[in-house]
Amino acid sequence: MTGNDNEVANSPYTLQPTDNPGVSLVTCLLTQDNYSTWRRAMRNALLAKSKLGFVDGSLPRPTTSSTNEAAWIKGNSMVISWIFNSLHPSLHSSVAFFDTAGELWKDLEERFSQGNAPRVHQLKIEIVNTQQQDQTMSVYYTKLKGLWDEYGSYCQLPNCSCGAIKEYAAEREKKKVHQFLMGLNEKFNVVRSQILNTEPLPSLARVYGLVSQEERQQQLTTSKGNNLLEGASFASKRNTNTFNSRQLSGNRDVSKLFCDHCKRWRHTKDKCFELHGYPDWWENNRKGKGKSANSSRTSEVERVDYSPISGLSKEQYNQLMSLLSLENSKGIDSMANFAGLSHEEADWHG
Template sequence: MEDLTSRMTQVLTQNQTQTHTTNNDSSAAAQIGIKLDGSNYPLWSQIVEMYISGKDKLGYINGDLPQPLSTDPGFRKWRTENAIVKGWLINSMDTSLIGNFIRFPTAKMVWDSIAITYFDGSDTSQVYDLKRQVTKVKQAGGSIEKYYNDLQRLWREIDFRHPNPMVCPIDIQKYNSIIQEDRVYVFLDGLDDRLDKIRSDVLQLQPFPTVEQAYAHVRREDIRQAVMITGAENNSGAVMASKGVNIGKQPL
C-alpha cells in the first residue's frame, strides 16, 4: 500500500515552498496542490479539509453552517462563501470527474457525495490487511525511528478506516486507552533483543504510557547505547594506536 503519510508530506511541503502572489480566495484552488482522481481520496480529503479549515470555512462542508432562508439577512454572504468553497472542491478534482458533482447546489452536498463515491473505509478486507501488516513490522536491526514510523503510518491508516465507534466522551477515552495499550505492546514486542531492559522498564511505568511516550523512553536508551558503543570503539582505537607507537619505539 502506498505510503499516505509520505505523499501528504510531499504535498504540504510543495504548498509551503510555493510563492503566492495573491491571498485572494479565488486563487485558493490552485494552492491546494492536489487533484482528486478517484484513487487518492484519503489523501485528497485530508489535504482539502485542512486547507478549508485554515480558511475558517469548514462549516460549509461539515454542516456547521447550514443554508439559511433566502429572507435571512446573512443569506447573500452564505451564498457567496458557499460558492467559493464549492469552487475549491470542484477545481481540486480531475476534469473527468467534475461533471459528476458540479450540479450539487451546496459545498456540503459536493463533499458528501465525493465521500460516498470514493471513501472505501468500510472495506473490512483493507482494515484486515493493514492489521496483518502491523504484525509483520519489526525493528530487525534497523533504526528505531524507521520502525516506529512504519508502525505509526499503518496505525493512522487503520484509525482513518476504522474510527473510534464510541459516542460518550468517557467511552471514547476508555476505548482510546485500550487501543494505546495494545499498541505499546506491539511496539515493544517488535524491538531488537538489545533493548530488552528498557522494554521491561516501560512495562513497569505508572501510569501506563502511550505509544508516543513508550517510543520516547526507548529512543533515549537507543541513543545511550549508540553513544556507549561509539565511545568504546574510539577508546579501543586509541589503545591500538598507542600500542603501535610503542612498538615502533622499541630499540633494535
C-alpha cells in the same frame, strides 16, 4: 468585529484575499496508496476555509434566481482548483473535466477508498508485522502511529457519558504500547523489561520517550567505543612501527659510528645520552655493575691457622692465597667491564 461581520467571514460564499486557485491546501498529494490520509487532511483544510459544504453535498447549487448563485459558482470553482492542486500529476487528466467539487470528491472516493472491512483487516496485519529492524526509533514510531491513526478512523469510540468509555480508551492505549514494544530490536530488551515491570503501565508517549532516551545512550556508547578502538588501533600501529625500527637499528652495523660530543664509538651525536639525557635503566645498570665490582674487590680471602700445603708455613700460605685472590678479582673485573661495555653500547643504540 460585529455579528454581521462574523457571519460574512464564516460564510461558505466568502473568499478571502489570500484565497486563489493556485494555492495547495495540503502538503501530501493524493496517490494510489494514501487516500485515507489525504482525505482527512483535505477535509480539515476545507473546514478551516468554511468550504466543506461544496464537497459533502450540504451546500447545493442555488437556483438561477438566487442572489447566491454567482458566489456559489466562484466558491465551487475555487474548491475544484484546490482539490486539483492536491492531486499527484498522474491523476490530473482523469479529473480535469468535472464541473462541481462534489462530483470530483465523490469520484476520488469511489476510486481510491477501500471498503472498511478489507482495509481494517489489512491495517491489522500491517500493525502486527511492523518491526523496527534497521529503522531509527523516530521512523519506526511514526510509521506505526500512522497505521494506528488510520485504523482508529475506522473504529471510532462510541459516544458514552459513563466511565466505561475511559476504560475502553485506556485499554486501547495499552494495546498500542504492547504493539510498539513487540516490534523493537533485541538491543532494547532491557528497557522493554523495565517498562513492562512498571505498574501502572506508562502511556504510549512516555514509553516512546524512554525508548528514545535509551537509543541516544546506546548511540553515545557506540561512538565512545569506536573512538577507543581507533585509539587502540593507532597505538598498536605505532608500537609495531617502533618495534620494526628497533629491529632495523639492532641489525645495523654500528661499529663505525662515532660521537663528536663525547668522543666515543658506536653511536652518533643525535643519540648521545650526555646531550639528550640518560634513561632510567642506565643508572640501574651502572649501580648493578658497581655493586658487582665492589663486592669482588671487597671480598676478603679467608685466612687459616695452618698451611694445608707441605713445605709452606701458615704466613706463606695466606700470602699466596691473597695474591691468587687479587689476580682473580682483576680477571673478574676485566670480564665484567667487557660485558658491561657491550651491554651499554647495545642499550645506547636502542
